[in-house]
Every structure is written in C-alpha cells, then in structure tokens.
Amino acid sequence: MISGVLLDLVGVIYDGEDLITGATSAVARLHEAGLPVRFVSNTTRSSKQAILDRLSRFGLSIKSDELFTPAQAAREWLGRHEQSPHLLVHPDLVPDFHDLTGSKGKAVVVGDAGEIFDYRTLNKAFRELIEGADFLALAPNRAFKDADGKLSLDAGAFVTALEFASQKRAVILGKPSPDFFLSALNSMHCSKTEAVMVGDDAENDVAGALQAGISCALLVRTGKYRREDENRFKPSPTATVDDISAAVDWIIAKRGI
Template identity: 45%
Template sequence: MAQLSEVVMVRGVLLDISGVLYQDDEPLPGAVAAVQKLQQAGIDFRLLTNTSRRTAEAIYYDLKRMGFAISERQLYTAPRAMLDYLQKHNLRPYCLMHPNLDPEFARLNHTNPNAVVVCDAGERFDYKGLNKAFQVLMNDDAKLLAIGENRYFRSRNRLQLDAGPFVKALEYASGKQAVVLGKPAPAFFDSALASLGLPADEVLMIGDDVEADVNGALQAGLRACLVKTGKYLEGDESRAPDGLLADDLLQAVEEFTVTA
C-alpha cells in the first residue's frame, strides 16, 4: 500500500457504508466523529453502497438514528441505480432480491421478463429461483443485471455469502456477461463524482472491500483507502498495492483528508 508521505489531501470523499460507518446496526467506533470532521473541514462526501437487503429510505433513517448527520442527496445505493437502469431501458425484470426490496421494484412490469436482476437475495437464492433466472436468460435478448459482484459481507461476526457467487453461477450457466450497476462499475463512481462536481483524482474512496471499493475506485481514477473494519481480512491490502491503508474510518479521515 502507499505511504502517508505520498498522499496529497483530497477535496471530496466517497464512503462505503456497511463495515465502514456501521456494523450490525451499530456505528463503528469513531465513525460518527469521522463524518463530523469531514463536515467541519468543509469536505463534501457521498455514501456509496451495494447493500441490497434494505431500501435507500431505510438505510438513510438508520444512519440518522445512529447519529450520522447526512442528507438523502448524499446517499447512492446500487438498487436505486438498478431501478433507474430498468426504467430507462424499458426492461421487464425477473428479480432475485431480498423481500425488503420488493416494494421499490413493485411498480415495474414483471410479465414475460426480458432481464434478470440479481441482488443479495438471502434465502431466495434456492434452486427454484436460480433455475427460473437461468431459463429467462436463455432467451436470446434477455440481459443479466447485477447489483455487484461482492463475494461476501460481514454480519453477526461472521462472513456471509453475497450476490457475487450467484452472479458468476448464472454467467457460467447462461454464457452471458452480467452488467454490473453498483461498485465496482465505473459508471456508479462517475455518478457520485458528478454530484460532487470534482475530478476523480481529487476524491478519495474509503471502504472495507478491497475489490469493489478500493480496486474499483482506483480503476475509475480515484484515490482509495482500505480500512481494517467490516469484511477486511488480513492480507487484503496486498491485493491493492496502489491503495492506502487505515485502521478505521477515523484514522483514514484524519490522516488523508483533514488538515489541522
């Protein structure tokens, strides 16, 4: 990983949420203070998440309850990006997603689907659901759309399977490549950058996922910092030699963004 002496202070920050701001519905130590430091320093930020077990509204109110002083405009979720894509392209999706997201996608036309949407579906990742998705994809014009390709996430002190392994299974079976609409897709980062009104090289992404957060951001031209919270595993930093490393969000903010 890069050294502190190599870092130039940034003007904007992108923050992953789960594993960086909070874990299991509780704020991580120093996270609320870190966000306050960004605000006091006048550094604008956006919250980016591939989380797909809760609606954006639920995430926003959870963050407010935990003490994070944020606005709704600062929250970018992969499910919302997915919904925008489906509407823009007039797609009729078969959705493999968690029941909590059903209301957000209910207004779409789901008859005779010509697209498969894969989010973190939890217990809905069974043979019946995956086989139905496969059958839809075997239609020539059907698209495979994924919220992300995350391998796992941390919950209740254990790593849990995320959507990525099931996306890969459907790619293998159907021979189709998934269109990824959350991290690490460059378009997802670009949307947040446009909202900040800053060039990529003046923005730092802070996350706990070395691939989706750190390498994804680096490939999009941003700077990136891996924190040792959430899903971080010892040695992850070796997979992102051009990134930064911090113990937690507070250290990342103090060392890499906020001047005295």
C-alpha cells in the same frame, strides 16, 4: 488535492446494528473541513429508505441524494432501457423496484437474496436469461460479514453461476462499476483526480475505485477486512488505516497536497 470523499457504509460507518466507534464524529469532521461526502454502498438487502432510517438512528442525517445504492442504479438502467425487472433479490429490497414496468423487454436483476437463493429461484432466473432477458447484477461481492461475525457468501457467487449457465455476462451496477463511482462524484462536481474512496473491501471498494481513475482509495481494518487483504488485489490501497477516524485524519492531512 482532495475535493470530495466517497464512503462505504457497512464495515466503515456501521457493522450490523452497531455504529463503528468514532464514525459520526469522523463524518462531521469532513463536513467541518468543507469536504463534500457521498455514501456509496453495495448493500442489497435493505431498501434505500431503510438505510437512510438506520443512518438517522445512528445520528447521521443523510439526504437521499447523498446516498448511492445499486438498486437506485438498476432503476435508472431499467428506465432508460424501458425494461421491466425479473427480481432475484432480498424481500426487503423489493420496494425499491415498485411500479417499474417496461415495454421493451425484461431484465433479470440479481442482488443478495439471502435464503431466497435456491434451485427454484435460480433456475427461474436462468430460464428468463436464456429466453432473452438482459442480466443486471446489483453487486459482484464475494462475501460479507454476517451477523455472527463470520464471512458468508454474497451475491457474486450466484451471479457467476448464472453467467456460466446462461453464457451471458452481467452488467454490474454497484461497485466496482466505474459509472457507479462517477455518478456519485458528478453529484458533488468532483473530478476523479481530486477524490478519495474509503472502504473495507479491498477488491470492490478500493481496487475498483482506483481502476475507475479515482486518485486515492483507503482500506480500513474494520468490517469484512481480514489480515493481508491489502495485498490480495491490484491496484493496492493508497493507504491502509485502522478505521474511519484514521481515514479522516489521513484525508485532512493530505487535503491540500
């Protein structure tokens, strides 16, 4: 029985500035089938509003509370712990942390900072960590599909470097954090046993969802997918399909089982 759907964005719905063929109609089919949908993205180079604006340009009218981002999770964490952020993130993501102050300390927040990653910025974050700051990683992704179609280093490599140097383990806020998946499921009152996740990242989207207890996770052969990705990480995908349209075919066919 499938009662709710979690969809990754980059590599599943769009790829760079291009909508993946059939994505809009695939999402519409889920809605027509009465299945609630939440979008769960590890994108950390764009603000939440920028992502919503891009989806709107693609013809997908998504409400803010239907989109879950690591920056949003970080804001909530910082608020709960009354901490202020030391940001090592892409400049386009900084607006998502506007007006955050805390009276009980500081937390280093690391996302995909792109060209901002250099010795100076990494060393500054390292010094904050060894002086007592908490450590938040927006996502642990190893690589992402860059504008030239090739894979590039993602934030995970830099998070690992800071963990090694500071001897502190980062709190992961985006996928594959179980709390991240569960926040999205709770917002549509869907249990883990009746949910399905669709992503192009066999490690964080698919294996992460299954490890979090989600009953099904589909890997699409678009975005960052590379041949044999379905065999690189455990648990293996429930199914590997060509694209979001094929994923929706699978979901609707299995919905009542």
